[in-house]
Amino acid sequence: MAKPAKKLVIVTEKILLKKIAQIIDEAGATGYTVMETGGKGSRNVRSSGQPSVSDTQANIKFEVLTQTREMAEKIVDRVAVEFFNDYAGIAYIYDAEVLYAHSFCGPGGC
Amino acid sequence: MDFLGQFLQDFVKQLQSPTLGFLLGGMVIAALGSQLQIPDAIYKFITFMLLMKVGLSGGIAIRSSNLQEMLLPALFAVAMGILIVFIGRYTLAKLPKVRTVDAIATAGLFGAVSGSTMAAALTALETQKISYEPWAAALYPFMDIPALVTAIVVASIYLKKKQEKKAPASLSAVGAYAGSGSATGYAGSTSEYRSQHSKRVRIWPIVKESLQGAALSALLLGVALGIFTRPDGVYESFYNPLFRGLLSVLMLVMGMEAWSRLGELRKVAQWYVVYAVVAPLVHGLIAFGLGMIAHYVTGFSLGGVVILAVIACSSSDISGPPTLRAGIPSANPSAYIGASTAIGTPIAIGLGIPLYLGLAQAIMGGS
Numbered sequence: 001m002a003k004p005a006k007k008l009v010i011v012t013e014k015i016l017l018k019k020i021a022q023i024i025d026e027a028g029a030t031g032y033t034v035m036e037t038g039g040k041g042s043r044n045v046r047s048s049g050q051p052s053v054s055d056t057q058a059n060i061k062f063e064v065l066t067q068t069r070e071m072a073e074k075i076v077d078r079v080a081v082e083f084f085n086d087y088a089g090i091a092y093i094y095d096a097e098v099l100y101a102h103s104f105c106g107p108g109g110c
Numbered sequence: 111m112d113f114l115g116q117f118l119q120d121f122v123k124q125l126q127s128p129t130l131g132f133l134l135g136g137m138v139i140a141a142l143g144s145q146l147q148i149p150d151a152i153y154k155f156i157t158f159m160l161l162m163k164v165g166l167s168g169g170i171a172i173r174s175s176n177l178q179e180m181l182l183p184a185l186f187a188v189a190m191g192i193l194i195v196f197i198g199r200y201t202l203a204k205l206p207k208v209r210t211v212d213a214i215a216t217a218g219l220f221g222a223v224s225g226s227t228m229a230a231a232l233t234a235l236e237t238q239k240i241s242y243e244p245w246a247a248a249l250y251p252f253m254d255i256p257a258l259v260t261a262i263v264v265a266s267i268y269l270k271k272k273q274e275k276k277a278p279a280s281l282s283a284v285g286a287y288a289g290s291g292s293a294t295g296y297a298g299s300t301s302e303y304r305s306q307h308s309k310r311v312r313i314w315p316i317v318k319e320s321l322q323g324a325a326l327s328a329l330l331l332g333v334a335l336g337i338f339t340r341p342d343g344v345y346e347s348f349y350n351p352l353f354r355g356l357l358s359v360l361m362l363v364m365g366m367e368a369w370s371r372l373g374e375l376r377k378v379a380q381w382y383v384v385y386a387v388v389a390p391l392v393h394g395l396i397a398f399g400l401g402m403i404a405h406y407v408t409g410f411s412l413g414g415v416v417i418l419a420v421i422a423c424s425s426s427d428i429s430g431p432p433t434l435r436a437g438i439p440s441a442n443p444s445a446y447i448g449a450s451t452a453i454g455t456p457i458a459i460g461l462g463i464p465l466y467l468g469l470a471q472a473i474m475g476g477s
Contacts, residue, residue, distance in 0.1 A: 013435075015432050015435055015436060083439075085439075085440075086439035086440050087439060
């Protein structure tokens with residue numbers, strides 16, 4: 001009895017953490033997971049592991065589970081328009097199935 | 111001639127200081143591809159320790175000093191912070207292949223203050239036994255915040271003017287982007303977001319963000335604790351003895367960082383290199399001149415003049431970049447962080463501090 005959901009992943013700059021978290025909250029998602037990450041993209045290698053003086057080089061990855069595709073699109077739409085022109089970032093979405101999560105699946109359970 | 115001889119002698123002596131030695135050492139091992147790493151957490155802790163120490167000693171001193179003396183130097187610090195941005199706006203930004211927003215952000219970062227450079231200057235002054243007003247370190251925020259605020263305001267005025275000129279072009283670009291981004295057609299709402307987004311720049315959030323930054327919070331907390339509590343015991347037994355050793359580790363990290371950022375700088379216009387070498391020294395000399403005015407008018411000590419010159423010379427490396435990144439998002443961080451960290455800071459520590467110290471000593475010797 002798994003509940004189908006959408007998993008939205010946003011990889012972007014660490015200094016946007018609070019602003020994106022707020023967008024996710026406002027869209028009505030019940031929660032999210034954030035990880036510190038690094039990698040390579042159109043703006044070259046980021047979070048390369050060298051000592052860095054400020055957080056401007058660090059990346060984060062948001063994972064958000066949403067009940068509907070609309071909610072995920074609402075989030076990613078705001079994030080892309082507000083930030084992706086000026087900051088490094090990419091977003092993608094895939095199908096997921098949520099298991100054993102009361103808060104996500106509602107009182108009936110998954 | 112004697113003046114010049116004395117100056118050169120002091121200058122060379124400064125070049126051999128451990129502070130600079132560690133900085134160059136860091137650059138050398140990074141250049142050789144060393145695997146040495148200083149963990150981020152340690153680096154952050156060291157910056158905290160240094161600024162806390164500087165803040166505490168300033169706060170302890172403020173308790174027993176006349177704050178009216180601080181007025182004129184603080185005013186000069188504010189003026190310097192603003193002036194530096196406009197110097198950059200009308201020199202660097204006019205050079206070929208330099209984007210104006212990048213230039214304004216670079217000028218803002220060079221106007222802002224580096225805590226580590228200031229700590230290095232304080233150590234150098236103590237080594238040379240030149241006295242300074244301990245509250246001089248508290249001039250930091252007076253220059254730092256005006257510089258960042260001015261840069262962000264100037265940049266947004268410039269961007270707004272530019273946007274008005276070519277409004278149709280930029281709108282269609284955004285529309286195209288949104289269209290490709292979402293399949294279900296959010297184009298209408300995205301342009302709405304866009305127009306809401308280009309609202310007027312508000313100054314208070316920038317000031318708040320600077321004050322919340324790691325460097326200034328530690329410094330101001332230190333000052334407050336120094337004034338209102340009696341931290342002399344913990345200051346003498348912990349913060350003060352550790353200061354020099356930790357500074358040397360910090361300098362090593364700064365050197366490594368400087369080298370790793372050099373590569374980024376190569377991708378932007380070469381004029382940034384010229385600016386990053388010349389501008390700090392010019393800024394410092396202007397501030398030195400202003401400091402000398404305060405020296406003659408209110409008896410601001412020569413050590414204090416050196417500190418004012420060094421903070422004008424320094425470019426922010428800890429708290430400035432995130433503030434600017436958030437405040438002027440369209441500026442290329444490789445340009446301003448590269449110019450500041452890779453060249454500006456080593457120049458300020460390697461040439462700036464000995465230059466102003468030497469000048470002060472030569473003036474002292476002469477009078």
